[in-house]
Amino acid sequence: MPDPAIAADTKPWRKPDAVPFISVQGLIKRFDDFTAVSDVDLDIYKGELFCLLGESGCGKSTLLRMLAGFETPTEGRILIDGEDMARVPPDRRPTNMMFQSYALFPHMSVEKNVAYGLLREGLPKREAYARAGEMLKMVKLEKLARRKPDQLSGGQRQRVALARALVKRPKLLLLDEPLGALDKKLREETQFELIRIQESLGVTFIVVTHDQDEAMTLATRIGVMKDGIIKQIGEPAEIYERPNSRFVSDFIGTVNLFEGKVDAVAPDLMRIETAELGPVLLPPQPGLTRGQQVWGAVRPERFALSRRKPDSAHNVWRGVIEDLGYIGHMTQYRIRLENGRLIRASQSNRLRDEDPISWDEPVWISVQPAAFRVLTE
Amino acid sequence: MNAGKVITGSAPWRGTAWAMGKLGLSGRTLVIAIPMLWLLVFFLAPFFVLGRISLAEAIIARPPYTPLFERGPDGSLEIIASLENYRFLLTDALYRNAYLSSIRIAAVSTIFALLIGYPMAYFIARAPEPRRSLLLLLVILPFWTSFLLRVYAWMGFLRSNGVINNMLMGMGVIDQPLVMMQTDFAVYIGIVYTYLPFMILPLYANLTKLDGALLEAASDLGASPMVTFFTVTLPLSLPGIVAGSMLVFIPAIGEYVIPALLGGPDTLMIGRVLWDEFFGSRDWPVASAVAIVMLVLVVAPIMWLQSVQNRRGTE
Numbered sequence: 001m002p003d004p005a006i007a008a009d010t011k012p013w014r015k016p017d018a019v020p021f022i023s024v025q026g027l028i029k030r031f032d033d034f035t036a037v038s039d040v041d042l043d044i045y046k047g048e049l050f051c052l053l054g055e056s057g058c059g060k061s062t063l064l065r066m067l068a069g070f071e072t073p074t075e076g077r078i079l080i081d082g083e084d085m086a087r088v089p090p091d092r093r094p095t096n097m098m099f100q101s102y103a104l105f106p107h108m109s110v111e112k113n114v115a116y117g118l119l120r121e122g123l124p125k126r127e128a129y130a131r132a133g134e135m136l137k138m139v140k141l142e143k144l145a146r147r148k149p150d151q152l153s154g155g156q157r158q159r160v161a162l163a164r165a166l167v168k169r170p171k172l173l174l175l176d177e178p179l180g181a182l183d184k185k186l187r188e189e190t191q192f193e194l195i196r197i198q199e200s201l202g203v204t205f206i207v208v209t210h211d212q213d214e215a216m217t218l219a220t221r222i223g224v225m226k227d228g229i230i231k232q233i234g235e236p237a238e239i240y241e242r243p244n245s246r247f248v249s250d251f252i253g254t255v256n257l258f259e260g261k262v263d264a265v266a267p268d269l270m271r272i273e274t275a276e277l278g279p280v281l282l283p284p285q286p287g288l289t290r291g292q293q294v295w296g297a298v299r300p301e302r303f304a305l306s307r308r309k310p311d312s313a314h315n316v317w318r319g320v321i322e323d324l325g326y327i328g329h330m331t332q333y334r335i336r337l338e339n340g341r342l343i344r345a346s347q348s349n350r351l352r353d354e355d356p357i358s359w360d361e362p363v364w365i366s367v368q369p370a371a372f373r374v375l376t377e
Numbered sequence: 378m379n380a381g382k383v384i385t386g387s388a389p390w391r392g393t394a395w396a397m398g399k400l401g402l403s404g405r406t407l408v409i410a411i412p413m414l415w416l417l418v419f420f421l422a423p424f425f426v427l428g429r430i431s432l433a434e435a436i437i438a439r440p441p442y443t444p445l446f447e448r449g450p451d452g453s454l455e456i457i458a459s460l461e462n463y464r465f466l467l468t469d470a471l472y473r474n475a476y477l478s479s480i481r482i483a484a485v486s487t488i489f490a491l492l493i494g495y496p497m498a499y500f501i502a503r504a505p506e507p508r509r510s511l512l513l514l515l516v517i518l519p520f521w522t523s524f525l526l527r528v529y530a531w532m533g534f535l536r537s538n539g540v541i542n543n544m545l546m547g548m549g550v551i552d553q554p555l556v557m558m559q560t561d562f563a564v565y566i567g568i569v570y571t572y573l574p575f576m577i578l579p580l581y582a583n584l585t586k587l588d589g590a591l592l593e594a595a596s597d598l599g600a601s602p603m604v605t606f607f608t609v610t611l612p613l614s615l616p617g618i619v620a621g622s623m624l625v626f627i628p629a630i631g632e633y634v635i636p637a638l639l640g641g642p643d644t645l646m647i648g649r650v651l652w653d654e655f656f657g658s659r660d661w662p663v664a665s666a667v668a669i670v671m672l673v674l675v676v677a678p679i680m681w682l683q684s685v686q687n688r689r690g691t692e
Contacts, residue, residue, distance in 0.1 A: 070593055090596045097597045103590035107612050116608075117598035168598070 011235070012045040013221060021046040021204055022067070022172060027076035029062050029228075036062040038228040040076070049198050049205040051215035053251075054225035060208045061100075063225075064174050067206065068097045081171055091120075094171035098178050102161035104149040110136065110160050111145040117168045135167040136160075138197065155186050162194075166201065173198075175207045179214060191217045212252050216240070224248050240299075245377045249297045256343055257375075258296040262288050269369060272296065276341045281314045281369040288376070295375040302371035303345035305333065305357060306364050316366040319343065321359055331356070335365060424672070431665035432458035442661050462666035472650065472667065476674065479647040482561065482636075483629035486568040487576075490625045491618065493569065494576035498617075499610075501577070502584035513581065516574050528567055528638050535563050535639070559641035567635035568625075575624035583617025584610075619682060627675050647671050 012018040020043035029037040037059040044050050052060040065071040067078060069090035078085040080094060096117070104113050111132055118128035136142045139159040149157055158181065165173055178194065179187045195218060198205050209215050215222050216236045223230045224239065224247075232244045243249035246257055258280055260272035270284040272294060282296050310316055319335040322342070328349070335343045345365060357363055397403065433442035434457070449455045466472045501512045519527060534540045535557040542554040557563055587610065595605040633648030640646070647667065654664035 068593075068597060070596075090593070091599050091601055093597075095597075097594070099590050099594055101588070101590050103588065103594035105591060105594070105609060116595070116600075120599035120604065164598070 011220070013043070013048075018045060020044060021048075021081060022206075023077075023079040024063075024067075025077045025079070027063070027066065027078065028074045029059075029066060029071060030074045035228050037066070037073075040228075040230055042223060042230065042233070044204065044206065046204055047202050048220045049195065049207065049218055051219035051222045052206065052208045052225055052230075053210070053212060053215040053222050055210055055251075058225040059228035060225045061176060062228075064097070064176055064206065064208050067172070068095055068174050069093050095174055096165040096168055096170040096172075097174040098161050098165040098176065100176040100178075100180060102149075102157050102181075104157060104160055104164070106149055109146050109148055110141060110152070113149065113160055114164045114167050117164065121168065132163075132167060135163040138166075139163045154181055154183075155190070158182060158190065162197070166197070166203065169201070170203060172204050172206065175205060177209055178207060180209070180211075187214070188217075194218065216252070222252075224251060226251075242373060243297065243375070246295055246297070246375055249373065249375065254300050254344055255297050256300065258298075260294060260296065262290050262292045262294055265290070270374070276339055277317060277337070279314070280372075282372045282374050283370050285374040285376075288374075292376070296372040297375055298367055298372050300332065300344045300346040301330075301348065303343070303365050303367050305335075305345060305347060306366075307357070307361070309364050310366045312366055315369060316364060317343075318362065318364055321357060321361050321363060324357075324359060333357075335363065427665045427668055430661050431462055431663075431669050432460070433662045434459070434461070435660045435662050440661070441659050462662050463670070465663060466666055466670060471645075472647075475645045475647045475650045476670070478645040479630050479671075480674070482564060482568070482644075482646060483626050483632075486565055486572070486629050487622050487626045489565065489569045490573050490576040491622060494573055494580060494621065495614075495618075497573075498577045498580035498584055501581050502587070516577050516581075520574065524571065525634065527571070528635060531563070531567055531570065531639060532558065535566070558639065559644075561640065561644055563639035564636050564644050564646075567639045568629050568632060571635065572625040572629060575628075576621040579620035579624065580614065580617040583614050583620075587613060616686075619686075623679065623682070627679070630675055631671060 022042075022044040024040055024042040024044075027037055027040045027042075028035070040063060052063060054060045062071060066073050067080075067085075069085065069088065073086075085093060105116065108116065111129060114135055115128040115132035118131055119125070123131075133142060133145065136145055139162055141156060141159055141163065144152065144156060149160065152160065158178070162178070165175075179190050182190060191214060194205075207215075207218055209218075219236055221233060221235055222239050223233045225231065226247055232239060232248045234242070239248065239252050243252065243255075249255045249257070258272075258274050258277060260274035260280060262270065263273040263279065264271045265284055265288065268284065270282045270288070271279050272282060274280055274296075280296055282294075285294075288294065304310065317337050319337040321333055322336045323334040325332040330346050330348045332344070332346045335345055337343060343365060394404070397407065429445060430442050433445065435441060436443055443457055445456060445458065447455050447457055497516070501509055501516070504512055532539070536542070537554040537556065537558070539558075541557070542551075545551045546554065591609055591613070592605055595609045596602070600608060631648050631651075632646060633652055636644045636646040636649055637652075640649075651664055651667050651671070654660050654667060658664075
């Protein structure tokens with residue numbers, strides 16, 4: 001258990017009286033008859049790296065563009081550092097944006113691209129170029145300062161875009177799919193690079209992404225969006241371990257969902273009756289009534305697989321390995337239960353197994369009640 | 378892929394390719410040969426005819442210029458060619474003034490066409506799709522009627538008892554009709570009006586390609602809309618500006634119909650001088666020299682611009 005004082009210091013959202021740095025209140029954006037963002041409330045704290053995660057068309061980019069000032073909210077307020085942004089045009093906002101397409105000025109050199117924002121502030125040329133040079137050093141591009149954007153690789157362009165957006169030391173940096181155009185290897189490296197830069201500058205970041213791995217790696221907190229609504233806000237582990245809906249549990253990682261009706265509730269245990277698996281034991285959840293429809297959600301790695309029947313009398317099923325994928329550090333299984341239901345399980349290969357469970361083998365699978373997450377929507 | 382294989386593998390094609398190979402021709406040469414031949418017959422050949430006439434002397438005969446070859450008294454073949462006509466162009470102030478005045482009128486018209494055309498092109502390029510096609514259609518629409526008719530229509534507008542004067546007098550703004558016809562002003566109006574689409578279309582083609590994210594990026598970095606325009610939009614639309622200006626400037630220099638119909642007696646343009654030399658004085662050699670010099674005047678800036686753009690492209 002970490003010291004709560006330290007946790008609250010690095011995780012201000014855990015402190016009830018912390019003042020948010022960016023406050024979005026009742027934000028709605030409608031385009032004609034289409035509601036892109038509907039009634040979003042969001043508090044973001046200073047120094048956070050907040051990820052807005054969702055599929056394309058979920059409204060995350062529209063939300064970002066409203067923060068930058070490119071879209072006017074239909075209703076609601078945006079406060080940045082206590083200041084209402086309603087009447088502030090994009091060129092006067094204390095925000096900068098890194099565009100998905102990078103939007104580098106093709107007729108300007110790398111150096112000029114980065115210095116552009118500083119020159120608009122009225123900084124003298126020498127100072128502007130000196131600061132642009134420092135920023136380029138930070139993203140390790142000082143040798144390419146005189147190149148034009150079309151003479152750079154995708155990864156280099158990405159770093160120019162980042163340098164250009166950061167050089168003005170904005171209060172808030174908005175990043176629209178910052179790593180989307182990079183290949184997988186480069187993306188993973190760049191994720192940590194991005195975190196390093198963000199921590200060393202202390203700028204608050206809001207990152208829009210559709211990539212859940214990226215969000216999990218980067219974020220202090222994640223906001224999962226769907227159909228213009230933020231379904232859940234939480235730290236990566238919270239989102240993964242305690243999703244609040246079937247959508248979130250399925251969107252982040254892989255999940256097995258069991259639909260059932262509450263059958264009996266004890267102080268430390270709850271039983272639901274499912275059509276597919278019969279009775280299933282789950283951790284108790286306050287506020288549930290007998291007969292209510294719920295879903296038990298369980299991650300693949302929480303299952304235990306064995307050839308022998310486990311001792312436990314509950315949450316044990318028999319099945320056949322229908323398919324397996326050996327990835328190296330772990331193995332993924334698709335197990336067909338006797339009643340036809342497919343279960344996705346995975347086991348980490350911590351020890352070298354000389355006689356691994358193989359295709360078409362009958363196995364017993366079991367799961368602890370506490371491994372379940374009970375969902376009502 | 379397959380379709381290509383079928384064609385190149387077929388017997389007639391192989392035969393043709395074999396025959397062309399024997400002649401040292403490839404398919405590529407053949408394709409290029411067609412426009413080359415066109416240019417040769419319809420541009421280069423007349424150009425040489427003109428050049429040859431410009432070196433002759435005017436005589437009253439048919440054709441009204443001296444032949445290039447003549448038998449000397451001793452029976453030998455003599456070439457009669459002189460640069461006298463070009464010298465004459467340099468010494469006579471009329472031609473120099475006509476050239477300068479043409480360039481000035483064309484340049485001023487180009488600037489006005491740019492100033493009017495740029496905002497129109499920008500507006501069309503930024504318009505939502507269904508409206509954009511309509512606006513573009515409206516720009517091209519005047520081409521569906523005769524150019525001559527449109528110039529005549531302007532005469533109807535600009536005359537002393539024309540539409541504009543009648544309207545202004547009817548409203549009591551003026552009590553004497555403004556003299557607009559047969560002035561340089563009328564020529565400017567005529568040229569700008571006629572060539573405006575040639576300015577708008579290349580600019581439009583350029584501005585539609587402009588990435589809206591660049592404008593947002595500029596604004597995001599603190600540039601006001603005005604600064605964004607001058608630091609991003611304008612420099613990126615330079616190729617469109619150059620193309621449009623060329624398309625207006627070049628035909629405007631040699632324009633004949635507009636100054637003849639709308640201009641006054643003192644509107645000096647090289648197109649009119651050319652006409653007068655050919656059909657008034659029937660001095661074909663001098664007229665040819667005038668035409669050749671005009672061609673050089675027009676081609677020189679284009680070639681210069683081409684080389685500049687090529688250099689920039691390879692940089």
